[in-house]
Amino acid sequence: MANKVLVIGSGVAGLSAACELAALDIDVEIVEQSDFPGGHAIQYTCKATDTCVKCGACMVEEKLDRVVNHPKIKVMTGTRVQDVSKSDDFSLKLVKKPLFIDPEKCTNCGVCFEKCPEKGAVVKGFSRNHSPFYAISEDKCLYLKDRSCTICQEACPEKAIDLNVPEEAKSTRADAVILATGFTPFNPVSKPYGYGEFRNVVTNLELERMLRTDGRVLKPSTGTEAENIAFIQCVGSRDAKLNHLWCSKVCCGSALRMAGLVKARQPGTQLTFFYMDVQTFGRDFDVFYAKVRKDVRLIRAIPGDIYPVAGDRLQVTFLDNVSSETMQEEFDLVVLSVGMTPCRGLQETAETLQVQLAETGFAEKDGQGTPASEKGVFLAGAVTGPMSIPESIASAGNTAFEVVKYLGV
Ligand SMILES: Cc1cc2nc3c(=O)[nH]c(=O)nc-3n(C[C@H](O)[C@H](O)[C@H](O)COP(=O)(O)OP(=O)(O)OC[C@H]3O[C@@H](n4cnc5c(N)ncnc54)[C@H](O)[C@@H]3O)c2cc1C
Structure with a gap:
């Protein structure tokens, strides 16, 4: 055999x-x-x-x-x-x-995605190699919850959707x-950064997906371009309280590369990077770092907390490393660089x-x-x-x- x-x-x-x-x-x-x-x-x-x-x-x-x-x-x-x-x-x-969408019949026309009345119930793939490019979320689909909706099944021109597949x-x-x-990305809800509560606090993974699908950084609250973005590093990594003593290794590089991309696509954007120390793993990263640090304001501090303030902005509190004073600054969007956990x-x-x-x-x-x-x-x-x-x-x-x-x- x-x-x-x-x-x-x-x-x-x-x-x-x-x-x-x-x-x-x-x-x-x-x-x-x-x-x-x-x-x-x-x-x-x-x-x-x-x-x-x-x-x-x-x-x-x-x-x-x-x-x-x-x-x-x-x-x-x-x-x-x-x-x-x-x-x-x-x-x-x-x-x-059950995957509910028959890959043999689906032509990726997207009618299910367009017609679905429940946000997130029909999800899109990320790659042209995702076939079918659409999937039905068991958590969000109204039919799977209480049998109250069959719109996608009825709308599919190829009859590729069957919500009763066992x-x-x-x-x-x-x-x-x-x-x-x-790995599983660290879930930052336990941190005092308002993740899940304030719409304009997102994770680095969500920013990756936003850049991949929209090509720009938008504020989730308004859909308009973010003009002043803070990155907070080491969220869930190198954290003794969580007993997560490891460095996730990739987050500094990934966040700085995203910052470089944002600056190239949205040149007016102000970028601030709150960090413990920058981990420059990988060949050539030092060269890239020297280039990108001209575009990013680096602050060696890990913020204490975040509050929403007037004008749809977020106030970040941190201890200034130079003056040892507590500082407060406002941003449009805060990106939490969540680390890798088992x-x-x-x-x-x-x-x-x-x-x-x-x-x-x-x-x-x-x-x-x-x-x-x-x-x-x-x-x-x-x-x-x-x-x-x-x-x-x-x-x-x-x-x-x-x-x-x-x-x-
Ligand atoms: C925010 C962020 C940004 C990053 N950016 C970069 C970057 O720019 N450059 C870089 O080099 N690296 C980056 N990384 C690191 C990169 O994500 C990892 O190196 C890579 O994803 C590791 O691949 P993997 O296959 O080991 O794990 P994963 O990507 O986690 O894939 C594991 C797969 O296994 C599946 N799975 C899990 N459990 C089961 C199970 N029981 N049964 C069946 N399937 C299962 C999961 O669904 C998943 O599809 C980043 C990491 C993070 C968190």
Whole structure:
């Protein structure tokens, strides 16, 4: 029987591992719990201005394009592993949630999105490789809540929508499993920054999505361009109170690259960056940093709190590092650079696959006892801790190599 590898998670790490293995003629199945493949990084915008700033966003699109068009790779979205047993190979029970839109019939015309009366009930994908480009949110859809609306189903010209599709149980086998479930962004509701309460406080991920879809930075409250933006770094990272002592590594670079892009597209915008210290990871980042810091006002302080004030503005309070005085400044929009935390549900998946977790809660490659890899379970990407896109790709390459050795291909 041909070798088959099951990859859990279709972020850039899962996609990269799949590409490497498929190139060696190994069959790969990718199980992805969300509606769209590509993980977090498929939502990021290219941050090139006059030159490429090496953000890595295009690498993810390139991997996804290869995966969806590869005859040896099958991607199952909306799917989770429910149970695993191992004898010579792995037997896996999968649960596929209903996706409601038939990819064979959908032409991506967008009528469902336009006609849906409930905001967020029909969601758009991020990439031209997301097919279908639309999905129905189980949390928001009115039909799934109380059977009160079937507008999208009736409006679809291709009859591609069926809101009564049931959940499906499936089973599959694999010779090895790669756990590439990535990270969960820190949820900043517990911080005194009014996230979820003040519309013009957004996360860095929301800003990425806004730049990717609208190309500009708009105030959510009015839809007009933001003219004075504050970035607050290290939200949920390097935080002893939360016992999150790790640096998320990518947030400084990502926020500064976004700031550079905003300045290029909306030159009148004032940008302020509240930080602890700037982590300049990666080759060439210092050169970029020297260039971008002319456009950004850097304040070495982590703000205490944020309040809404007159004129649809937000007042940020911070301790000035130079004068040691408490200062207050007003902004149109505040961007919280939330860090990377262990993937939600990782503990359960790790138990099922007998993978060890470190004290941080991220998966541990070389913990005590027999490494999971000896039993055919491998780790790739940010499931093991914060890392950038190029690092995730490199990690997946190493993992694919270990899998090949394990399979004896
Ligand atoms: C705000 C922000 C900005 C960033 N910007 C940059 C940047 O500009 N450049 C850069 O190099 N890096 C950046 N990064 C880092 C980048 O996001 C990561 O390097 C990359 O996403 C890691 O890929 P991954 O595949 O390991 O994980 P993820 O992208 O998290 O993908 C994991 C996938 O696994 C799926 N999954 C999780 N659990 C399960 C399960 N049980 N079953 C099935 N599927 C599951 C998830 O739905 C997801 O699709 C940024 C990070 C953040 C937080």
